[in-house]
Every structure is written in C-alpha cells, then in structure tokens.
Amino acid sequence: MIRGNDRAPVCMEERVMYARNRQPGAKPAVVGGKPITEELAAELRVTAFGTASCPPRGEWIHTPLIMRPSDQPLAYGLSAPRNGTRSLLAGLQAHIIKWLLFDSRPMTKDNKSVDPPDSYLRPNEDRQEEALWRACSEVIWRCAGGFNNQPDVKAVVALPTTNVYVQHSSAYYQDGITEMLHLFEHKSLEDLQIFLKRYLYLFQSEDGSGSLLLLYACILSRGCENVKKDLDGKLTYLVSTQVEGSVNVTTLLLSGRATPYLHNGVQYVGDEDHYAMPQFGVLSRSPVGLLVWYGNEDSITKNVSKQYPGSRLKTPALPIWVTSCSGHYGVLFNTNRELLRNYHAERRFDIHYYTCGGCHVLLNVDTRAHEDMVSTRNDEISATPLEKLIHTKWQDAKITWSGPVPFAGDSPN
Template identity: 45%
Template sequence: MKEATPGSRKRPSIFLESAPFYVKPPKFIGERVLYPTKPKTSVQKVPVLGGSPISFEEATVSKEEEEEGVRVCVFGFILLKATAKSQEDCLVSALSDILWKVGDRQRAVLCLTQDEVHVNDSGLYRADGCTERIHTFEFRKQDELTFNLKKYLFEFMSEGGDGLLLFLYSVVLSRGFEKLKEDMGDEEVSLIQTNGAIHPVLAALMLTGRASHYLHNGVIYEGSESSMGKPRTGLITRGEVGYLVWRREEEGGEVPVGSRLKTPSLPVWVTRCNEHYGILFNPNRELTRDYHAENRFDLHYYSSHASQVDATIVTIDTRSQTVKDEFHAPPLENLVHTKWQGADVNWNGTAPYV
C-alpha cells in the first residue's frame, strides 16, 4: 500500500505557523518563560493501515475548516505540557488530552487518511482530497490513542497537509453525534459557520469536553416556579485551560463565564474578542493559586491577528482601579476586565490592535 498523500487543498499544520510570526510553545522555568528554537523534527511519514472507512454521514459533518479558533484551543493545552516535553511530545499530548476529554475519557476516534476513496461526489458531498480518504480508528485506552498519535503525527504536522481537518473530524467523532445533540439541546448549530469561522460551541467542546452553549458554573434551571425548569448545563468541573469572552453590545453583549473557566488550573486562557480568537498566559503557576500574585503581573498575548507582528505583553495592575469607557477601550482590555474588573492594563509601548 502506498503512503498517504496530502489533500488537494493547501492547509496549515496544527501549529500556529501561519501567524505573522512563528509562535513557539514556551518552557516554564520558575517565573521565567523561555522560547526554544524550532527543533529538528523526528516525525516520520509511515503508511496508515487498518481502521474503518469513513461513512457518508461522517463525511458530511463539515466541509470547511476555520484555522484560528481550533489551533488556539490546541495551543492552550500545549502550554500546559511545555515544562517537561519537546514540541512534538507536547503536541501529541495536547491532541490526546482533547480527544480523550471529548470522549468522556471512555473512548476516542482518530481520523487518518489512506489512498483509497470511500465517498464519491454527489449532490450532498463535494470531494476535497481528504475527507473521502479518511479511515477512523477507535481507542478505549488513552495510552493506545497517544501511541498512534505519535506514530502518525506527520498527518497533523505536514505543512500544506490535512492535519486541521483530520483533527476536527476526530473531535466530532470522538464526541459522537448523539452526545453532540444532547450537549446542544434545542439549540443545535453548525459547528463550522457559513463564513468558515468555528461556532463558539466547538471551542467549548475542545476546552471543556462538552459542546455546550453555556459557560457558567454548574446547572441553571430556566422557567417559572409553576413549570418544570429547563436545565442549562455549564461547567461541572474546573477547567485545565481557561476561557475569557467579550463582545460588543451590537454583537450580542455579555457572555456569562463562570469561575471554573475564569480561574483554571493553570494561568492559560483562550480568548474570544468579538469572535476573534487569541491566547493569554502567564508563566507563574501561582497566579491562579494565590490571589496575592494577582496584584501586578504580566500576560503574554498571541493571536493570528494581522496587526500582531511581535510578541505582546500587557501588564495588569489590580491595585490601581480605573473607570474606563467600555465603548472606547480596546476589546482586549474589556476582555481582561471580565476577570480583573477595573484593573489597569498597560500595553508596554505596543499600540493596542485588538
């Protein structure tokens, strides 16, 4: 059997290499952050054998992929791993953790490509050079999933390859159609929107394991006292990676986010400002463990924003409370204030661009 070849469309790898500058996962050493040079890859291309051919139903899950939001969510998990492993091991571990989480830590599905085509063009399906060649592999143990991710990592790292699309299919199929419908309840949505952007529930799925519309803590019941309340399920446990959201009134206004996402296990937050994704982090683990560390601290910010041409570090000072006009303040500052209300935000010489 021949080795799998990349799809017909140019796609980025799962890393953030298409950003204006290459974002390297940092190493946390004490309270410092070190950025390693890009290592020589040890990833080898090997034939993909076995698995189950993709079905027509699975092939029509999504036909377009949005780069930024998906890769930022993955990058959040990579930051958690960057203390002890190389970039490739970090990527394997991050992908494995996300897939295992969305599968309720019981199962996961990994999508890889082979040469043979299993789904043909029709009125409901348009070939893209990748989807019709997918084979699915189901795992009931995470170590087996991790082993195969490492073995076939070239599928996710090949520049111009299909890694992003394969990972999206893996996420959706690991969760399963029935659980996705259950997660979304009466508000079922297309995970990939018509403009190519990911729907917020897809970001929630990757970060929390559930495709929920709600980001509050616990379960809230909606309805009158005389009728049975309809449950709105948010976060049941504290997140490993946090999530901060802000949008203008004309875009829908405030999005309630609970403390289980605002204060994650480690100080890493995926951000969504007016539907534009980025990531904030601080290398000091104590930031989310000891409130004294929140007096004055730095946050590193990265995104795929065209205006970001260099690293951005903003300094947050919660001791200096300020009153700012939300309408005129930069969106990123408004987002920061959803967690650190009234804090002074210093861009350290960088012109605010988001």
C-alpha cells in the same frame, strides 16, 4: 488606564511563516483501522458543517497544525492565517502552552521551577513536536470522557488514505478528505499518544488538513449524537459561519462538551408558560479557562446569544485562558502556576497575549486598590477591546502595555 507610550502596540500585517517539514526518512503509511462508511461520512459532515451536499469551507481542508520556527521568537506558538479554524486552534494552542509551561517543567520539592519559566517557551523542534502530539492527545481524550473516570472510554482518530469509500452524489459532495478516512479506536491515553506521535506528520503537512482531522477526532470521540445534544438547539451544527469560528468548538476542546452555555453547572430555564428545561454548562473546573468580551459591533453579536463564563472558566486550574475578544480568538497566559492560588501573586503580574497569526503583547495587570480608581473607571470608555476583556476577570485592574513591539501578526485591538 495606563498604557505604555500612551497607546496600545499595533501588530504588523499578518504574515504566516511555516517551519520546514523535517520528518526524517520514510513516513509510516496508514494501515489498519476501519474504512469510513457512507452513513458516517454524511453524519460527520452534517454534525460539523450542517450539510453533506456541499463541501466545507476550503480553510478546513488547507489549514495544517504548524508550529513557528524553533529558532525564531514565539516558538511555542501555532502559525495559521486568520480563518474559521481559529476557535479550534486557540483551544489547541492553550494546551500546547499548558504542556510546555507546566506539565513538562521539573519542579523542586517546594514547588519551584528548576529553570526560568520563560526558557520553556523557547522549545527546540523535538519539544515542539512533543507539545503538539501531547496537546492533541489531551483534547481528544477529554472529548472521549477519558478524564471523567467514565467506563469504556473510546477515543477515535480518523486518518486519510489513498482510497475513496464514498462516491460523489447529490447527497454527498466529496471534499478530498472525509470520504477517504480510516477510523482508529483507542482505549487508553497512552495508546492514543503513541498513535498520534507516529502519524503527527499527517497533521503537520503544509498541504494537509490537520485542523479538520483534529476537529473530526474530537467529534468522533465525543460522538455525533452527543455533540448535537450538547448544542441544545442553539446551533444545528458545530462550526458556525463566523469569521474565526464558534465558541462551541472551543468549549468542546476545553471541557469535552460542545456546550453553548458557559455558566457553572446546570441551570433550569423556563417561564409560566413553559416547563423549566435544563441548560448544561461547564460541569467541572477546567485546566484551561475561557474569557469572552463580545464588543458592541452588530456584525459580531448578530444572532449570537451572549453567554459569559462562570467561575469554572474564569478561574481555571492553571493561569491560561482562551480568549474570544469581539470575535477574535487568542490565548492569555501567565508563567506562574500559583497565580490563581496565591492572593499576593495576583495583586500585580505580567500576562502574555498570543494569537496564531503571530501577534504577541505583554501586559502588566495591577489589581491593587488605587486612589485614582475613579479616573480608571472613567477611562474604560477609551480602553482597547483586549483591556475590556481582561477586565471581565480583573474588574478594576490597571493595565500597562509593556514589552517589545508585537511580532508580526494580527492586532488584538
């Protein structure tokens, strides 16, 4: 294994930096919609967190959707501390990068970018905001089934008001958000985008609950009963107690289904004493992929059924992957949209790794056959967790750490 300076870069201590809220003028008040009922408030909390009689962990109430300052490095990235919202934010981050790098880039007739791709990773504040509401719209619309040509698609977004509709009781513990929601239905992606653009400030507010609002929108758009069916009894609720959250939250954002199964299609599992039962995995190729490496730590793998991604997640439509590396969530991406379509492009290429804590590293992946491949395999023992995760996609690749020392954030090692 080759590494720059014979060692992996070490990220500096995580320090989250928030951009200043620059919303000009008066912010639009939340008007219209339907007030949440006591039954739905309890069902929403139970589906997400397993109970309505205890409040969700405070991080869900106090983690907004904030981009890094546009005049500093990593302006394409979300900024958030390490907590249980990471599995959700990594999925959203991947879609932000998708829009900035690929969806918004003008292309020539021969499918080449007009400007250098790296220039799209330095968005100004206006493009940051557009990337954020477009990414939120895409994941919510996917949860509603909007990209599967389903009839009567209905995306649901819940926004907080100043009114309380569910009182505190032994059955329902108020959290300051859920019991104050108004629900808004949208039957087209365009209407959803206009709505989220208008009320984006509620997701961005530094003292707000942007992560919780996005989680609720995904659950409501999928439907509480459907989310429970997706989990297939592997979990009884969506958000796990793991430090950075559950992969089920990530699959909900990537595929629109909170499936714990990462294989392609449907597999039937049974034995001689039980009927074979279907396990619904990833039903179609995802625009954004997922790579998983569990590691060897009992604290990470305890009570976790090890599911490994099939080709529909390993080889997505675009070269962007959410990563779960020993329980730590991040995003791997390449700036060349042809990477997974062109054999020559995939022989040797650079790949970026980013986490919402601000860790960024640049690696070179070389998949060509080498005379010293045997020694490369032997060196796998000393490879970092991030390198081992990359090897789940490119098995025998040589990996070289390159680029500048990572910007402030949490380490991928």
